[in-house]
Amino acid sequence: MDPELNRYILLNESKGLVPGYPQSMLDILGTRNIAAVYGSIHKYLRSNLLSLVGTPLVKDRLFPKLHKYMSLHLSNWDGNIIDIQEKTKDMAFLISFTQIAEAEWNSIYDSFKSEFDKLFIGSLSLPINLPGSNYYQGLKGRRNVVKFLKQVIKNRRACSEKHDDMLEHLLRDKEDAKNALNDEEIIDQIITILNSGYETVSTTSMMAIKYLHDNQQVLEELRNEHFTIRRRKEATGQQLDWEDYKSMRFTRAVVFETLRLANVVNGVLRKTTQDLQLNGFIVPRGWRIYVYTREINYDPILYPEPLKFNPWRWMDDKNLESHNYCLLFGRGGRLCPGKELGIVTVSIFLHYFVTTYRWEEVEGEKIMQFPRVEAPNGYHIRVMKL
Numbered sequence: 001m002d003p004e005l006n007r008y009i010l011l012n013e014s015k016g017l018v019p020g021y022p023q024s025m026l027d028i029l030g031t032r033n034i035a036a037v038y039g040s041i042h043k044y045l046r047s048n049l050l051s052l053v054g055t056p057l058v059k060d061r062l063f064p065k066l067h068k069y070m071s072l073h074l075s076n077w078d079g080n081i082i083d084i085q086e087k088t089k090d091m092a093f094l095i096s097f098t099q100i101a102e103a104e105w106n107s108i109y110d111s112f113k114s115e116f117d118k119l120f121i122g123s124l125s126l127p128i129n130l131p132g133s134n135y136y137q138g139l140k141g142r143r144n145v146v147k148f149l150k151q152v153i154k155n156r157r158a159c160s161e162k163h164d165d166m167l168e169h170l171l172r173d174k175e176d177a178k179n180a181l182n183d184e185e186i187i188d189q190i191i192t193i194l195n196s197g198y199e200t201v202s203t204t205s206m207m208a209i210k211y212l213h214d215n216q217q218v219l220e221e222l223r224n225e226h227f228t229i230r231r232r233k234e235a236t237g238q239q240l241d242w243e244d245y246k247s248m249r250f251t252r253a254v255v256f257e258t259l260r261l262a263n264v265v266n267g268v269l270r271k272t273t274q275d276l277q278l279n280g281f282i283v284p285r286g287w288r289i290y291v292y293t294r295e296i297n298y299d300p301i302l303y304p305e306p307l308k309f310n311p312w313r314w315m316d317d318k319n320l321e322s323h324n325y326c327l328l329f330g331r332g333g334r335l336c337p338g339k340e341l342g343i344v345t346v347s348i349f350l351h352y353f354v355t356t357y358r359w360e361e362v363e364g365e366k367i368m369q370f371p372r373v374e375a376p377n378g379y380h381i382r383v384m385k386l
Contacts, residue, residue: 003299003325005279006291009270011332013038020271020288024127028119028138029195030188034337046337048181049189052166053338059242061164062099062341066348067240069098074352078385081362083378085206088349092201095345096194100166104152115144119191120198124372149187166193197338200264201345203373207262208254208350210379211309213361218254218311219354225250226355240348251347253314256321258346259328261309262373266294268330293327359383 009017018038021029026036034045051057073091093113098105122138129136156163156171170186181189212219229244259265270289275282283289298306302325303313314320329336336342362380367373 002279003296003302006293006296006327007324007331009278009289009291010268010327010330010334013333016273016276016285017270017289018273020269022127022269024135025123028123028135028142030142030184030191032185032188033192034189035192035196042333045181045185045189046333048170049192049337052169052189053193053341055340058341058344063242063245063344064239065099065102066095066345069095070345070348070352074349074356077357077383079383081380081382083380084209085202085375085379088202088205088209089198091205091349092198092345093194095201096197098165100190100193101152102165103163108148108152112145112148115141115148116194117141119145120195123195145191146187149190150183153183153186166190193338196336197342197345199372201342203262203264204255204258204342204346205349206375206379207264207367207373208258208346209353209359209381210367211258211261212254212354213359213381215309218309221250221311222254222350223354226351229351230355240351245344245347248347248351250311250315251350252343253311254350255343255346256314256328257309257311260297260303261307263294263297263369264373265328266371267292268334296325296327299325356385357383358386 019036021036026033029036031037032041032045034042034049037045053062070091073087073094077087093116094109097109097112118137118141120138120141122135122141125134125138127135129139152167153171156167162168167186167190170181170189212222225248229240229247233240233244268291270291272283272285272287272289274285277283296302300306302323320326329339359381362382365375365379366377367375367379
């Protein structure tokens with residue numbers, strides 16, 4: 001583990017270190033997926049993606065919808081034993097889907113999500129293309145998702161009614177030849193948005209609930225922050241707004257500490273386009289390099305007592321978030337375009353959850369943190385209103 005080498009690999013695409021995801025994954029996620037392309041194509045797609053999920057758009061257009069659907073999603077959990085892993089997955093997908101195609105929510109959501117789940121699982125599976133395998137189902141899910149999206153796009157173009165969502169923005173941009181994406185790129189862009197936020201947002205939310213349960217002092221501090229905001233909003237009769245989100249400083253620290261400790265994203269793949277010398281070793285052209293960020297997150301020099309859940313470290317060191325070796329959202333030109341949207345989504349989820357409910361774990365739950373963060377049998381909690 002070498003933080004400086006990892007940083008060099010991530011920041012030097014132009015020197016022959018390009019995305020190295022296998023073709024089997026691209027066959028499911030799409031060849032125009034922003035994580036797979038580089039050079040001018042990457043800049044082009046990244047610019048388009050930022051126009052959909054960048055901070056100005058999150059602030060002005062996406063935040064009010066986020067508030068609406070989050071409060072709806074968490075409204076009826078009182079008195080139930082729930083699988084928070086499944087609930088946060090549903091939450092993350094619902095939020096993304098309604099931001100993209102709100103008008104189609106009631107008509108296709110359930111059937112679309114069923115096919116997307118196959119796509120998602122297939123993208124993480126061994127490329128064994130035999131009937132019954134996860135990869136086979138993933139390819140089938142990809143075909144059906146594309147079929148759904150093509151029909152939605154066709155219906156939108158045939159309809160004179162305008163909608164305030166990402167799909168409308170993508171189709172409207174197509175009228176501008178300079179910035180237009182073709183239909184294949186639009187579909188891959190939608191799949192990118194749905195896929196990139198699905199596991200990261202849901203898993204971060206689940207693990208935040210786990211860490212808060214195990215660290216009551218952190219939970220108390222978080223509740224104090226959110227009850228202060230809620231009392232202020234109740235006094236004025238207003239809903240949450242962007243300024244409220246910006247005041248959630250401790251919440252942001254909880255999100256970053258959860259990402260660090262849980263290692264929701266533990267690495268990325270790069271491929272060499274020429275022979276390279278790295279730390280005295282020759283890496284031949286065409287080899288793949290896995291940039292393993294998990295160990296950086298546990299480096300005791302960067303993060304004292306690294307196995308301790310300590311959100312205050314992000315409050316005490318204001319520069320920690322922008323530190324050279326903080327790779328939680330990537331770096332440089334590969335910094336996650338949806339970084340702020342993801343943080344906002346988890347923050348608003350925590351706002352409603354911790355100010356509405358208390359919870360206790362159901363015995364026997366197990367969470368695995370390698371190779372992926374997941375609860376194999378679910379993470380069940382008993383939820384009660386405060």
